[in-house]
Amino acid sequence: SQKIEQNSEALNIQEGKTATLTCNYTNYSPAYLQWYRQDPGRGPVFLLLIRENEKEKRKERLKVTFDTTLKQSLFHITASQPADSATYLCAAGKAAGNKLTFGGGTRVLVKP
Amino acid sequence: DAGITQSPRHKVTETGTPVTLRCHQTENHRYMYWYRQDPGHGLRLIHYSYGVKDTDKGEVSDGYSVSRSKTEDFLLTLESATSSQTSVYFCAISESQSGETQYFGPGTRLLVL
Numbered sequence: 001s002q003k004i005e006q007n008s009e010a011l012n013i014q015e016g017k018t019a020t021l022t023c024n025y026t027n028y029s030p031a032y033l034q035w036y037r038q039d040p041g042r043g044p045v046f047l048l049l050i051r052e053n054e055k056e057k058r059k060e061r062l063k064v065t066f067d068t069t070l071k072q073s074l075f076h077i078t079a080s081q082p083a084d085s086a087t088y089l090c091a092a093g094k095a096a097g098n099k100l101t102f103g104g105g106t107r108v109l110v111k112p
Numbered sequence: 113d114a115g116i117t118q119s120p121r122h123k124v125t126e127t128g129t130p131v132t133l134r135c136h137q138t139e140n141h142r143y144m145y146w147y148r149q150d151p152g153h154g155l156r157l158i159h160y161s162y163g164v165k166d167t168d169k170g171e172v173s174d175g176y177s178v179s180r181s182k183t184e185d186f187l188l189t190l191e192s193a194t195s196s197q198t199s200v201y202f203c204a205i206s207e208s209q210s211g212e213t214q215y216f217g218p219g220t221r222l223l224v225l
Contacts, residue, residue: 036216
């Protein structure tokens with residue numbers, strides 16, 4: 001069955017550094033990948049979407065890549081801040097309105 | 113939370129009782145989803161709807177049913193609650209045009225004793 005995997009270990013990073021998160025998928029050829037942020041006790045919030053024909057997408061301090069050969073997406077937070085501390089979820093989908101498959105999320109802790 | 117409310121926000125119930133969770137949206141989005149989130153499993157889709165009275169099963173639908181009689185409301189029913197259904201339940205919506213991005217509600221924390 002299709003699987004989306006993220007590093008379950010928390011990522012501890014110093015303020016100002018770049019945090020890099022990995023999302024790998026197996027038994028799947030998604031049309032797009034999405035990244036969401038989730039704070040404790042709250043629902044996920046959409047951050048970025050990247051399609052299979054795009055290599056890279058940026059939004060402010062965030063950058064996401066999509067490598068269909070490696071079956072992997074990387075999510076970067078540059079110049080990280082303590083306010084970036086949260087859990088980040090990767091999700092994959094095939095078509096508009098279709099079901100998303102989520103990874104388990106990676107918790108990021110940015111230390112001042 | 114993009115005009116999405118969930119009720120109740122917290123509920124404690126006993127094994128064997130039926131439970132209904134409500135998701136209400138004011139965005140007039142076509143698609144609505146119910147997920148559960150558990151440690152070690154991430155978000156898993158229970159059921160989804162692609163229009164009024166049009167619903168389909170997700171990957172963990174056993175023990176759950178849904179109904180959508182109006183665009184704005186999507187109900188999730190646990191027919192006979194079990195302890196394994198203790199979880200945090202999230203509703204999400206998406207538009208028909210852009211389709212892909214999902215907007216999530218604040219969640220309902222359910223404890224089945």
